[in-house]
Amino acid sequence: MEQVTLEFIANKLEQLERRLESLTQQTHEVLSFEQAVQFLNISSSQLYKMTCKRIIPFSKPAGKRIYFDRRHLVQWMLGRYKKTSKELQSQALEHLK
Numbered sequence: 001m002e003q004v005t006l007e008f009i010a011n012k013l014e015q016l017e018r019r020l021e022s023l024t025q026q027t028h029e030v031l032s033f034e035q036a037v038q039f040l041n042i043s044s045s046q047l048y049k050m051t052c053k054r055i056i057p058f059s060k061p062a063g064k065r066i067y068f069d070r071r072h073l074v075q076w077m078l079g080r081y082k083k084t085s086k087e088l089q090s091q092a093l094e095h096l097k
Contacts, residue, residue: 029070036068040077 028035037044050056057072
């Protein structure tokens, strides 16, 4: 029983550490490559391909390390907003007036 309690506590601590790390990332304005991978919830190879193809905004101030502005990533993620059917109908009705 003592071992189960220690495992439970260790598990809870690990969960809290992950949450704290996530919250810390949300407050950083400039993200490293690794932080951007976690923020976007994608693989490293996928992010690397997106930077090579210049699909996603990034900075490379010293010519080696890649950095990302969190605000630009949010804008990029929300950039291709798709309207709902209701919004499209409302827009069409507005256009007909």
